[in-house]
Amino acid sequence: MSTTEVFLIALLIIFSVPYLVWRLTRIDYYAPLVVMQIIGGVVLGPGVLGAAFPDYYAFVFHPEVVATLNGIAWWGVMIFVWIAGLELDLKDAWQRRMETGVTAGLALIVPLIFGCMAALALLALDEGWAGPRGTRWQVVLGIGMACAVTALPILVLLMEKFGILRDALGQRILRYASLDDIAIWGVLALILLDWDRIGRQAIFVATFAAVAWLVRKVTPRLPERDRWFGALIWLAACGFAADWCGLHFMVGAFLAGAVLEAEWFHQERMDLFRDHILLAIMPVFFLSTGLKTQWDVGGAAVFGAATLLLLASVGGKLLGLWFAGRILKWPKGEASLIGWLLQTKALIMIIFANILLDRQIISPETFTALLLMAIASTMLTIPLAAPKLQRLIAGQTRTS
Numbered sequence: 349m350s351t352t353e354v355f356l357i358a359l360l361i362i363f364s365v366p367y368l369v370w371r372l373t374r375i376d377y378y379a380p381l382v383v384m385q386i387i388g389g390v391v392l393g394p395g396v397l398g399a400a401f402p403d404y405y406a407f408v409f410h411p412e413v414v415a416t417l418n419g420i421a422w423w424g425v426m427i428f429v430w431i432a433g434l435e436l437d438l439k440d441a442w443q444r445r446m447e448t449g450v451t452a453g454l455a456l457i458v459p460l461i462f463g464c465m466a467a468l469a470l471l472a473l474d475e476g477w478a479g480p481r482g483t484r485w486q487v488v489l490g491i492g493m494a495c496a497v498t499a500l501p502i503l504v505l506l507m508e509k510f511g512i513l514r515d516a517l518g519q520r521i522l523r524y525a526s527l528d529d530i531a532i533w534g535v536l537a538l539i540l541l542d543w544d545r546i547g548r549q550a551i552f553v554a555t556f557a558a559v560a561w562l563v564r565k566v567t568p569r570l571p572e573r574d575r576w577f578g579a580l581i582w583l584a585a586c587g588f589a590a591d592w593c594g595l596h597f598m599v600g601a602f603l604a605g606a607v608l609e610a611e612w613f614h615q616e617r618m619d620l621f622r623d624h625i626l627l628a629i630m631p632v633f634f635l636s637t638g639l640k641t642q643w644d645v646g647g648a649a650v651f652g653a654a655t656l657l658l659l660a661s662v663g664g665k666l667l668g669l670w671f672a673g674r675i676l677k678w679p680k681g682e683a684s685l686i687g688w689l690l691q692t693k694a695l696i697m698i699i700f701a702n703i704l705l706d707r708q709i710i711s712p713e714t715f716t717a718l719l720l721m722a723i724a725s726t727m728l729t730i731p732l733a734a735p736k737l738q739r740l741i742a743g744q745t746r747t748s
Contacts, residue, residue: 351412358408358417361392362635379727380505383694385631386723389638390716409639421636424629425699426601430583431622432500432696433533433605434613436526444523451672452527455690456496458671459664463495464488466660470653470714477653482709486539490704493535494718495661498525499696499726501622506692506729510737521686529696533602536700537595540707545594552593556586560607568612575612579604596703630695637698640705641716650713654720661725665690681740688733693722 349357366388370381391397398405467488470477478487503525504513512518541549563582567575583604590600610618666687673683698719705715 351416354408354410355413355416358413358635359632361408362388362631365392366631366634378730380502380509382502382505382626382630382634383723383726385634386637386694386698386719389634389636390641390719390723391638392635393638393641414636414639417632417636420629421633422597424625425633426583426587426597427580427625428501428622428630428695429598429601429699430579430605431618431625432529433602434608434618435500435610436529436606447520447676448523448527450675451669451686452524452531454668454672454675455498455524455665455687456528456531456668458668459661460492460496462492462660462664462667463657464492466495466656467491469656474649477711477714479705479708479710479714481707482704486709487714489535490539490700490709491657491714491718493532493539494693494697494701494704495657495664495721496528497532497693497697497700498528498690499692499694499722500525500529501626501696502692502694502726503689506689506733509730510734512737517682521689524686525690530606532696532700533599536703537599539704539709540595540599548593549595552589552595556589556603560603564607564609567608572612572614579608579613582608596707598699598703634698637702637719640702640712641719650717651720653714653717654724657717657721658724661693661721662691662728679740679743681736681743685733685736685740688729688736691725691729694726697722 586600586604669687
């Protein structure tokens with residue numbers, strides 16, 4: 349068969365298998381389709397079906413097909429990260445900076461500490477969890493931050509499912525997650541800081557600041573249709589410049605969105621755009637992510653590491669929100685609910701871990717453990733948050 353035909357077979361598998369399994373098993377209560385697509389990527393990759401049926405894997409996912417899939421995945425995830433940066437509402441966070449700062453800070457710092465401790469434990473047992481180019485501090489900080497991440501897009505989907513996205517509680521949770529998003533990309537930029545390219549990175553920062561000021565002046569004056577084209581040109585330019593200077597193109601994608609205002613774009617159209625990217629392009633990214641999973645250190649070791657990271661992530665997040673609730677005197681049950689909602693890690697954490705793997709800071713086995721942790725953490729969110737939300741609503745109804 350031609351490369352084009354094999355590529356289309358790969359697309360057929362990517363879009364059909366996870367969706368059919370998701371529908372036939374009816375697990376949408378526990379996990380949105382995107383989580384099943386991530387699981388599908390792992391199963392279809394070299395670690396599971398690829399190991400069981402190597403001829404299938406060699407035929408469908410040969411290098412030319414994988415290279416084509418990766419190109420689609422890169423652009424799709426750049427757009428997705430750009431949207432995440434665009435939708436940050438820093439004005440609202442600033443108006444409520446005391447509450448938002450305390451909550452977002454504790455929700456990030458406590459699981460970060462727990463995750464760093466888990467990373468140190470893993471490295472003490474086996475240095476193979478570090479990538480060939482990862483220094484000890486980069487590996488520890490990278491794993492720690494992966495444990496602290498909240499996936500804002502998945503959080504939005506879950507709160508829409510619960511019907512609280514536009515409520516006061518939902519908007520508060522979005523503020524907390526949005527502020528942590530900035531910290532995530534800031535820490536990533538620190539990890540990726542390349543002293544051999546420090547001159548290029550200084551040029552990038554200075555040039556970006558100047559051009560971003562110009563973009564903010566020009567964009568609001570354009571017709572809305574032209575804003576979309578201009579934004580995508582701006583996205584591609586920022587991605588290239590960030591990658592050229594030694595940062596990752598995803599850092600550039602986030603910055604490209606963060607300096608724009610969401611109000612410059614029609615909200616319903618932006619929601620549709622995000623949904624279309626999730627529907628049509630992101631499944632390719634999930635599959636390309638699954639192709640990177642490795643079990644060379646042994647399945648038991650990878651699952652053990654994933655369990656340790658899951659405990660650090662969940663325990664740290666819940667403890668951080670418990671501290672925030674005590675400091676800010678939240679009603680009973682609210683801290684626990686918010687803590688579980690902020691457990692959603694799929695997408696943003698996977699993107700974060702992908703970058704660490706691409707830069708060889710973590711090993712493929714560490715990436716696989718982080719991926720399993722992200723899936724488990726996200727799938728725990730709905731069954732554990734739903735009853736807490738019902739009790740909270742019932743308590744508020746009785747009080748009123």
